[in-house]
Amino acid sequence: MDLLSLPAPTPLQRLVNAATERAEVQLYIKRDDLIHPTVSGNKWRKLKYNLLDAQASGKGTVLTFGGAYSNHLYATAAAGNALGLKTIGIVRGLELEGKENDTLQFCREQGMQLHFVSREEYRRRHSEEYLEEITARLGNPYLIPEGGTTGHALKGVAEMVVEIKEQLGAMPDFVATAAGTGGTAAGILSAGANVLAFPALKGGDFLKEDIRRLLNECKQPGNLTLLTDYHFGGYAKWNSELLAFMQDFRAEFDVQLEQVYTAKMFYGLFDLLKKRYFKAGTKIVAVHTGGLQGLIKA
Numbered sequence: 001m002d003l004l005s006l007p008a009p010t011p012l013q014r015l016v017n018a019a020t021e022r023a024e025v026q027l028y029i030k031r032d033d034l035i036h037p038t039v040s041g042n043k044w045r046k047l048k049y050n051l052l053d054a055q056a057s058g059k060g061t062v063l064t065f066g067g068a069y070s071n072h073l074y075a076t077a078a079a080g081n082a083l084g085l086k087t088i089g090i091v092r093g094l095e096l097e098g099k100e101n102d103t104l105q106f107c108r109e110q111g112m113q114l115h116f117v118s119r120e121e122y123r124r125r126h127s128e129e130y131l132e133e134i135t136a137r138l139g140n141p142y143l144i145p146e147g148g149t150t151g152h153a154l155k156g157v158a159e160m161v162v163e164i165k166e167q168l169g170a171m172p173d174f175v176a177t178a179a180g181t182g183g184t185a186a187g188i189l190s191a192g193a194n195v196l197a198f199p200a201l202k203g204g205d206f207l208k209e210d211i212r213r214l215l216n217e218c219k220q221p222g223n224l225t226l227l228t229d230y231h232f233g234g235y236a237k238w239n240s241e242l243l244a245f246m247q248d249f250r251a252e253f254d255v256q257l258e259q260v261y262t263a264k265m266f267y268g269l270f271d272l273l274k275k276r277y278f279k280a281g282t283k284i285v286a287v288h289t290g291g292l293q294g295l296i297k298a
């Protein structure tokens with residue numbers, strides 16, 4: 001089957017344990033981690049309409065941006081390969097050249113051309129002047145910004161909210177998601193749902209403005225709540241407490257999380273349950289945004 005007309009809807013499962021019972025909250029998990037083994041979770045949702053547009057553009061090559069551990073680069077490389085599109089990845093950090101980790105090796109195996117740039121150059125990734133320069137240099141490819149976060153991404157993510165609403169029979173009180181660029185949170189908001197966003201990086205307050213900008217043309221977005229205390233020291237940082245939480249979560253619910261995004265969100269959610277943050281009867285759907293290829297082998 002064509003990668004972009006893959007299975008919908010993904011399962012919605014109820015999570016019940018002592019903590020949800022005590023808090024009298026209905027908690028569900030949206031299993032977007034099951035979408036695809038390599039183009040998983042929110043990356044598939046965000047890439048779908050970007051890649052359809054890329055195909056329609058006739059350009060044949062897609063250029064995008066990411067860090068050394070970027071699930072977005074990983075997913076774009078795999079999806080491009082499956083769809084017969086060439087891919088180019090601009091990677092943050094000149095020092096990585098020749099020292100490629102599993103993510104970057106996978107990208108290469110999928111046929112992605114990697115260009116390493118300095119952190120200074122990478123910082124210009126949203127500048128129009130820079131984008132003109134780099135696309136001219138690399139043969140005028142179709143551009144997808146970092147994280148795949150565009151209006152096309154919002155449309156793809158909004159489809160997930162439609163699934164949730166149908167599966168639940170109503171809109172939940174909140175949809176919870178981990179946040180990196182905020183594209184997924186913005187997509188959920190654009191579908192009219194209230195979002196609990198858990199930034200995976202430190203100082204995640206900047207996301208408020210980024211998400212507001214992404215929702216620029218959206219008529220009636222839901223309300224955004226940012227929970228910025230669950231970053232565990234910053235992006236791609238974690239500790240033994242988080243890893244123990246992941247193990248407990250798997251033992252209890254038979255669902256694997258990963259340490260960069262989804263474990264931080266669920267840790268935060270269960271902490272909020274414990275603190276009686278939610279009114280009794282609140283319905284929450286937490287999105288498993290995938291990313292399991294980045295699971296540490298502990």
Ligand SMILES: *Cc1c(COP(=O)(O)O)cnc(C)c1O
Nearest residue numbers: 071180181182183184261289291
């Ligand atoms: C990329 C990623 C996110 C962050 O998504 P944004 O739309 O950039 O906020 C969350 N979870 C996982 C598993 C991811 O790979």
